[in-house]
Amino acid sequence: MTAPDTSRRQYARRMNRVLDHIDAHLDSPLDLEALAALAHFSPFHFHRLFAAWMGETLGAYLQRRRLEAAAQGLTLMPEASVLQVALRVGFGSGEAFARAFKLHFGCTPTAWRAGSTERWGRYLQAQREQLAQLRKLDQDGRSVGSEDGDSCNFIESHSMQVEIKTLAPQRIAYLRYIGAYGPAVTQFWGEKVAPWMQAEGLFGRPSYGISHDDPSVTPADRCRYDAAVAVPPDYQASGEASITELPGGRYAVARFEGSGAEIGAAWSALFREWLPSSGLRCDGRPCFEHYADENSYDPATGRFSCEICIPVVKL
Structure with a gap:
């Protein structure tokens, strides 16, 4: 180096x-x-x-x-x-x-x-239109949303399968990306995060994608995202990585399967459609995606699975 x-x-x-x-x-x-x-x-x-x-x-x-x-x-x-x-x-x-x-x-x-409801509606509609354009541009003739884990069904459903779980705090090491959420984040994981995890011997440990900003509020080029992995107490950060603690507590947890282009719309749907009718609200802890193991991602198709986790407290 x-x-x-x-x-x-x-x-x-x-x-x-x-x-x-x-x-x-x-x-x-x-x-x-x-x-x-x-x-x-x-x-x-x-x-x-x-x-x-x-x-x-x-x-x-x-x-x-x-x-x-x-x-x-x-x-x-x-x-x-x-x-x-x-x-x-x-x-x-x-x-x-x-x-x-x-x-x-x-x-x-x-x-x-x-104007919150109308603003979320416009943002969600923009996400849907972006997905429609991606389908048209798919060079392999594959549908972005397949029958197996169709995220559009996830987005449209008003009976999303959301569980309330109490999660333990987790010590994590992370690399930070600043820019638009979506496909560029997937590229960040592949080009920068995966080589770092391999060099540090961190593959196989729980990993997390932590979104710090609301893309309907923060300019796209200013949004912050941390690609993180759980590390033991004696782990020392090296290079560009930093150490912090992912807070524990109550979270609304929903299963997602799809692509990097689709997950933004899934997040939006949860905030716009599920959260207002849940009797809960977000607090100051960050939202994140939880990847249970390295098999969550299929490099052949670009599809992945994770848990979307929203910190919640009673209204």
């Missing part, structure tokens, strides 16, 4: 540590000096490095993440007032929050909440 490669991987670990800390402390002051210390950089250099790494300044990133988290909260926590949502993401007043929210999303927080 060359010195530039080693240096870049160290930078990735440090920056991911900062991003994880920010998400866990959106309701707290997040000053430049403290975040720079977390990354082991001087404040002056950290500010410039963060902007170069993320494509936006630290201040712009913090504002965007707080507003995106608030937008999700307005949709998924209907029992919370607008002020409560604002305070949960670090705004000191409802007025300041309302001004920033309208500037970012083009509408008031109240209007955003009222």
